[in-house]
Every structure is written in C-alpha cells, then in structure tokens.
Amino acid sequence: MPAPPKKAIVIGGSLGGLFTGNMLREAGWDVDIFERSQHDLDSRGGGVVLQPDVVEVFKHLDTVFPQNELGVPSRSRRTFRPDGSVQSEQLAPQVQTSWSLIYTSMKKAFGDEHYHQGRKLIDIRQDEAAKKVTAIFEDGSEETGDLLIGADGNSSTVRQIFWPEDKPRYAGYLAWRGLVPESEIPPEAAQGLVGDFGFANNKGSHMLGYLVPGEGNDLRDGHRLYNWVWYRVADYEELARIMTDRDGKPRGFSMPEGKLLDEWKAHVYDEADEYLPPNFRAMVRATKEPFAQAIRDLTVGTMVKGRVALIGDAAFIPRPHTAASTSKAAANALSLANTLVRYPEDTDAALKAWEPQQIAIGNALYQQGTRTGNYLMFHQQPLTPL
Numbered sequence: 287m288p289a290p291p292k293k294a295i296v297i298g299g300s301l302g303g304l305f306t307g308n309m310l311r312e313a314g315w316d317v318d319i320f321e322r323s324q325h326d327l328d329s330r331g332g333g334v335v336l337q338p339d340v341v342e343v344f345k346h347l348d349t350v351f352p353q354n355e356l357g358v359p360s361r362s363r364r365t366f367r368p369d370g371s372v373q374s375e376q377l378a379p380q381v382q383t384s385w386s387l388i389y390t391s392m393k394k395a396f397g398d399e400h401y402h403q404g405r406k407l408i409d410i411r412q413d414e415a416a417k418k419v420t421a422i423f424e425d426g427s428e429e430t431g432d433l434l435i436g437a438d439g440n441s442s443t444v445r446q447i448f449w450p451e452d453k454p455r456y457a458g459y460l461a462w463r464g465l466v467p468e469s470e471i472p473p474e475a476a477q478g479l480v481g482d483f484g485f486a487n488n489k490g491s492h493m494l495g496y497l498v499p500g501e502g503n504d505l506r507d508g509h510r511l512y513n514w515v516w517y518r519v520a521d522y523e524e525l526a527r528i529m530t531d532r533d534g535k536p537r538g539f540s541m542p543e544g545k546l547l548d549e550w551k552a553h554v555y556d557e558a559d560e561y562l563p564p565n566f567r568a569m570v571r572a573t574k575e576p577f578a579q580a581i582r583d584l585t586v587g588t589m590v591k592g593r594v595a596l597i598g599d600a601a602f603i604p605r606p607h608t609a610a611s612t613s614k615a616a617a618n619a620l621s622l623a624n625t626l627v628r629y630p631e632d633t634d635a636a637l638k639a640w641e642p643q644q645i646a647i648g649n650a651l652y653q654q655g656t657r658t659g660n661y662l663m664f665h666q667q668p669l670t671p672l
Contacts, residue, residue, distance in 0.1 A: 287462050290434070291314055291315055291316045291317070292314075292315050292431075292432040293315065293316045293317075293318070293430075293432050293433075294307075294310050294315045294318075294431055294432065294433045294434070294435060295304075295318055295320065295419070295421050295429050295430075295431040295432035295433070295434045295435070296310075296317060296318065296319040296320065296434075296435045296437055297320055297407050297434065297435065297437060297438045297443065297444050298319075298320075298321065298436065298437035298438030298439060298442075298600070299303065299319050299320070299323070299327065299393075299401060299403070300321075300327055300389065300437070300438075300439060301385070301388055301392065301439070301598070301615055301616075302437035302439070302598030302599065302600070302618070302619070303319050303321070303435070303437035304319070304389065304392035304393055304395075304396055305343055305392065305437075305477040305598075305618075305619035305620075306435050306437050306597060306615075306618075306619040306620075306622065306623075307319045307396050307400075307401075308344065308346070308347065308392060308396050309343065309619045309620055309622070309623035310342065310435075310619075310622070310623055311396070312346055312623065312628075313565065313623040313624075313626050313627050314627070315433075315626070316400075317400060318400045318401075318402060318429065318431075319396065319400065319401045319402065320402050320405040320407065320421065320423070320429070321401070321402065321403050321404075321405065321594050322404070322405065322406040322407070322438075322443075323403060323404070324403050324404035325403065326393075326403075326447045327361075327389060328386065328510060329576040332384060332385040332386070332463070332465075332505060332513065332667065333382055333383075333384060333385075333387055333496060333498045333513035333515070334357075334382070334383050334384060334388065334498075334499075334612050335380065335381075335382055335383075335609040336356055336357050336380070336381040336383045336639045337355060337609065337610065337612070337613035337616075338613070339613040339614075339616040339617040339620060340383075340388065340616045341356070341611050342616070342620060343392075343616045343619065343620060344356065344391070345396055347391075347392075347395045348360075355505065356381060356383050356387065357381040357382050357383030357384070357387065357498065357499060357505075358381065358382050358383070358496070358497040358498055358505065358510055359379060359380070359381050359382075359498060359499070360378075360380055360381075360382060360481060360482050360483045360496055361377065361378075361379055361481060361482055362375055362376060362377050362378060362483070363375070363376050363378045363468050363482070363483045363484075364478055364482050364483070364484055364485070364576030365484075365485040365486065365487065366478065366484065366485070366486045366563040366565065367486075367563065368486070368488050368561065368562070368563055369563065370477070370563040370564045370565065374485075378483070379396075379485070382483070382496045382497065382498050382513070382519045383498065383499065384498040384499045384511075384513075385501050385612075386499070386503060387503040388534065388612065390503060399651070402566070403519040405423050405424075405425070405427070406416055406423060406424040406425075406443075407421055407422070407423060407424075407438070407443045407444065408422055408423065408424050408443075408449065409446070409612075410422065410434060410444065410447050410594060412592045412593060412594065412606055414592060417432065417593060417633070417634070418430055418431070418432065418593070419431060419432070419433065419434045419592065419593040419594060421434060422658055428648065432593065432631055432633055433593050433594075433595070433637075434593060434594045434595070434623075435594075435595055435596075435597060436448075436594065436595065436596045436597070436600045436601075437596075437597050437600060437615070437650070438600055439598070439599050439600060440567060440582065440584060440599045440600070440603050441454075442452050442596065442599075442600035444594065444596060445491070445586070445596055445600050445601070445648035448591045448594055449540065449586055449591075449596070449635075452584065452585075452586045452587075453537075454582040454583065454584040454603055455527065455582060455583050455584070456522065456539070456580055456581070456582055457580075457581040457582060457583050457605065457656075458519060458521075458581075458663070459490075459517055459518060459519045459520060459526060459581050459659070459663045460515075460517070460518060460520050460528065460579060460580045460581060461514050461515050461516065461517050461578065461579045461580075461581060461606065462515075462516040462518060462554050462570075462577075462578055463497075463512075463513075463514065463516070463576065463577050463579060464514050464516075464569075464570060464573035464575075464576045464577070465511045465512070465513055465514075465543075465552055465573070466511065466512040466514075466569060466572050466573050467500065467511060467512075468480070468497065468500065468507075468509065468510045468511065468512060468648040469508055469509075470572060471512055471569065471572060472568045472569075472572055472650065474564060474565060474568045475512075475565050475566075475568035475569040475572060476565075477497065478511065478565055479495060479512070479565050479566070479569065480497060481497070482496075483495075483496045484496070484565075484566070486562055486563050486566050487662065488561045488562070489561075489628070490517070490518065490519040490663060490664075491517065491518055491519075491561045491562075492516075492517040492662045492663060493514065493515070493516045493517070493562060493566050494514070494515050495512060495513060495514035495515065495566065495569065496512070496513060496514045497510045497511070497512055497513070498510065498511050498512075499511070500634075504597070512569060514566070514569055514570065514573070515606070516554075516558075516562075516566075516570070517581070517618050517659075517662065517663060518557070518561075519663055519664070525580055527550075528541065528546075528578055529541055529578070529580070530545070530547070531545040531547070532545055532546075532547055532555055533545075538580075539579065539580035539582060540579050540580070541577050541579070542573045542577055543576075543577040544575050544577075545577070546575065546576060546577060550576075550578075551576055554570060554576045554598070555570065555571050558570040558571060564610025576595060581605055581606070581659065582603055583603060583605065583652065583655075583656060584599070584601075584602060584603035584652075585602055585648065585652045586601050586602065586645075586648075587645075588641070588645070589601050589641050589644055589645060589648075590637045590638070590640075590641045593633065593634075593639060595622070595640075595641075597615060597618035597619060597622065597644075598618060599610070599611060599615070599617030600615060601618075601644075601648055602614065602649070602651065602652055604648075604651035604652050604654070605655030605656060605658065605659045606655070607654075607655050607658040607659050607662065608651050608654055608658070610651050610655075614647065614648065614651060617644075618644055621640055621643065621644060622636075622640055625637075625639050625640040654667055
C-alpha cells in the first residue's frame with residue numbers, strides 16, 4: 287500500500303500562498319491554506335507586469351489561459367519630460383495584468399474546501415524527532431503537517447516567529463497610486479499613455495502607468511482601468527501623517543483606496559501640477575480616490591528553519607522597480623514543488639537543495655531594486671533606513 291501524501295500547511299492566502307498551494311498539490315501533497323482575513327482579498331485591479339514565472343504557474347492549472355487573456359498588452363515604452371515632450375521611446379511589447387485577475391484565477395483553481403479564512407496564526411511548534419510542524423491559531427485550533435510555508439507577505443507572522451531580527455525597513459519614499467476607469471480618462475490624459483507603458487521623471491519623482499483589466503477582470507476595450515504609480519520622496523514624519531486615515535487610524539505602511547485624508551488628496555493633485563507632464567497630470571486629477579504604499583526593503587539570510595520555509599515577500603521584498611514581487615513568489619513555488627518531487631522521501635534534503643538558489647534570486651532582486659530606486663529617487667543618495 288502506498289504511503290499517504292505528505293501534508294503542507296500554507297500560511298497566507300494571497301498570491302504567494304495560492305501559487306504554493308496549487309503547485310504543491312500538483313506535486314502530490316495534501317495542502318491547506320490558512321488566511322487571517324475573514325473575507326476574500328481585494329486589490330481592485332492593482333497592476334502587475336506579467337512575467338514568465340507567473341505564466342508558467344497558469345500553465346500547470348487545469349484551466350489554461352491564453353496569454354492574451356491574462357492581461358492587457360502594451361506596445362511601447364515611452365518616457366516624457368516634465369513639459370510633455372517625449373524623451374525616449376522604444377518598442378517593447380508586453381502584457382500587464384492585475385492582482386485581482388491572478389488572485390481570482392488561482393483561488394478558483396485551488397478551490398474552497400482547503401482554503402480557510404479567518405484563521406490568524408499566533409505560534410508554531412516543531413517536533414524535530416517526528417519531523418512534524420504544528421500551526422497554532424488564535425481561535426485555539428491547531429494544524430499539524432510535514433511542512434509549513436510562510437507565504438504571509440511583507441508583515442509575515444511566520445517570519446516574526448522564526449526570524450524576529452529580520453524586519454522590513456522604509457526606503458525613504460512612497461508610491462502614490464490610482465486607478466482610472468478607461469471610460470473616464472480625459473483626452474489630454476490618453477495622449478501617449480493609453481496602449482503603451484508610460485514613464486515620467488523629475489527630481490524626487492518617478493511616474494509610470496499602463497492599462498490593466500477592469501472590474502470583474504474585464505479585458506474589453508473601454509472597460510479596463512488605467513493603473514498609475516507615482517514614487518515621491520517623504521521623510522518618516524510626513525509618511526506617518528500620510529498613513530493616518532480619515533478615522534484617525536494609523537495604517538502603518540499602506541493606505542487603502544477611499545481612506546486617504548482630503549488634505550492629502552489635494553496634496554497629490556497639487557504636486558501633480560508641479561512635477562508631472564500634462565498627460566500624467568490629467569490622469570492623476572481624474573483619479574477620484576488615490577491611495578498610497580510605503581516602499582520598504584527586506585532581505586533574509588535563510589529561508590528555511592527545520593520544516594518551516596518562507597516564500598515571496600515574507601522572505602525578500604524587492605522594490606517594485608524590478609516588477610518582480612509577484613513573479614518571485616511564483617518562482618519560489620515552482621522551484622519548491624519541483625524539488626520536493628525530486629526528493630519524495632526526504633523533505634529535509636529537498637529544502638536544503640531548494641534554499642540556496644532562492645536566496646540568490648532574492649538577493650539579486652533586492653540589490654537591483656535598491657540600486658534602481660536610489661538612482662531614480664535620490665540620485666544615489668538615499669535616506670538612512672529606519
């Protein structure tokens with residue numbers, strides 16, 4: 287009689303957790319995903335540049351999407367000067383998708399039976415002799431398996447438990463963000479932006495934008511969203527004020543859509559007039575509810591401790607200039623599944639074989655993102671991180 291499948295406990299039900307859950311299941315493991323939120327996650331179309339590792343995960347699913355159904359294509363990369371003239375342009379066809387499209391597709395593929403919401407991790411217990419690991423949840427329940435994956439993002443509870451010294455650090459600037467329905471884009475904003483990947487640089491300012499799927503992952507012309515991201519320098523004191531919402535609640539490092547104080551909305555519109563070319567300026571002013579995210583860095587020295595492993599942003603947070611956060615999580619998951627298949631009887635050997643390359647990838651992206659961000663925002667003179 288064959289041995290029963292090994293069991294994996296995945297902490298975190300966002301993209302990294304879903305990539306991992308789907309790939310480990312395909313590798314023959316029993317998988318349960320535990321998400322602290324009681325509700326489906328939502329990023330309302332936040333943009334993601336579609337990368338090969340994400341496409342590779344889709345290829346492993348029962349429902350295979352043609353690449354042109356995974357997002358919105360763009361033709362060229364075009365950079366504008368502050369006066370609106372074109373500084374550079376190059377043909378660079380690519381596809382932009384949304385966090386929402388990837389999440390809903392991955393969650394549908396994984397199914398609901400083993401995806402558990404409202405389960406907040408508070409501790410982890412390892413039994414080295416039995417080679418088992420147990421997740422302990424706030425509701426008093428426990429789950430035991432052969433492997434626990436921390437895929438719970440940049441504020442990872444798994445990392446806080448086993449890697450308490452490794453904490454994300456503020457990079458000295460934030461990303462203002464916005465989504466504009468394609469049907470509401472002003473003509474002066476559409477000029478040179480819609481259908482292409484646009485950029486604009488200025489002192490302490492870096493802007494980019496592109497079309498992404500619309501509400502309900504709608505890819506039809508006229509039903510999509512324009513996703514823009516505007517990086518601006520902000521010291522720690524200013525960041526704390528920005529990240530205090532309309533109810534006076536500190537939001538830490540992320541301000542969701544609809545919660546930004548009116549004074550900061552006015553600030554974004556006014557600074558757009560000062561720093562951005564006319565088309566991006568009009569796009570920002572057409573945004574009803576800008577939101578914000580602080581840029582942070584994280585690197586770890588190890589990704590495995592016993593039968594506990596970190597993937598995605600729980601381990602490394604590359605700055606978004608690399609366009610690699612989502613693809614890195616997919617790469618981690620693909621590699622982990624493949625390595626576990628190669629070592630079906632020895633999970634410890636699999637983890638030992640898997641870890642070095644993933645650390646190398648994470649460090650390379652961390653360094654690339656740091657160099658790029660510091661050059662764009664500070665001309666190689668960053669603020670000292672917290």
